[in-house]
Amino acid sequence: MRVLLADDQPQVRSALRLLLEHELKLDVVGEVIYAEDLVGYINATQPNLLLLDWELPGLSTKEILPILHENYPNLLIIALSGRPEAGPAALAAGVDAFISKGHPAEHLLKKLREINASERLLVKNALVKDWMTTNVIVISPQAMSVEAHHLMVERAIHRLPVVDEGQLVGIVTFSDVLEAKASPGSSNNGPLPARLPLPLPVEQVMTTSLKTIASEKTVGEAAGLMQQHNIGGVPVVDEHGGLVGIITASDIFRMVVRRWSEGLRRQQLTP
């Protein structure tokens, strides 16, 4: 998270910087002393979070907040003030939180930890159905391993759900079609390639005891399932057991990473 500090007192800025960088490992991307520099600094540093001294010299909160909301809808703003009574007005003006400077630093830390946690929850609690891949490339159990192999190389994917008459009956991975139950001592152990797809139908090399997840479950649950069983992707099924999608470790990784580069204010995670 990138944080911009706006406070005219050097000792407050250095205390905040210490707290943010050392306690929370956040990035302090700049320090603003005068209200008129605020917008310029935000443009230049693209913070996710602004810690704004409510008594910043020159600050007309009635003017600046609408500008910030308009131009930086994803910027999270926390107002800091030496006057606890300023709280209600600050919140009414549209800041996301108000912290009194008279309170111990723990208050600010707690608030920031909450923000960090809700960030993580946003991805963790997102629903599988909103993030899965729906155009799943599947294969029939009667297809030959070489076809499965070809399809995976061509589409640069690592696994294919196996579907028979609309029913999900198994999953076949890249290594299944190649390593497929070659008998020890066969030519597959020789010095030559020989690890060509075996001349077997997919149904003889696929995994049938497969893990699936319901589309209404969360991304966190899907990640847990993959982690526990050391698998890279899980087919998503509807209430009748029909295949509706697939969610992979790579999909989830991308979601998390996208959140890193986006703002924090947006509460809805949009696919």
Next chain:
Amino acid sequence: MQNDPVKKWMTHNVITISPDTPLPEADRLMIGNKIRRLPVVKDGQLVGIVTRNNLWGATYADAVTVNLYELNHILSHSTVARVMTLDPVVISPETLLREAVALMMEHKFSGLPVVDKSGHIVGIITESDLFRIMAQDWLNQPEESA
């Protein structure tokens, strides 16, 4: 996590391969170690990267034009140098994780070699490693409500 330097999360013991390695051996090395990419190192310097898709893309292209015997011959006489990607995108150990993943997204790479100033490979960072770290973090987190 996103503001940590890559060195905190990278895999340090990188399995590498020489450009002169025959393809079947590269293939076995990947299978044996359950990995999909190998940095290619010559005289201590990183010169390329070879992925399972490079390998199988090559074998497949060959397989459709020649018979199995010829294919065996071609493959066992081909080396990693023939299929590797030259001058791969690299990062330094000090690169921030979020910069590294931005690069991975931009180029659609699922892993990046980490090299020091003298061009020696010191680590590798992959999508699946990072996923494991994140998922573990989620599993360890106490259940909270949104």
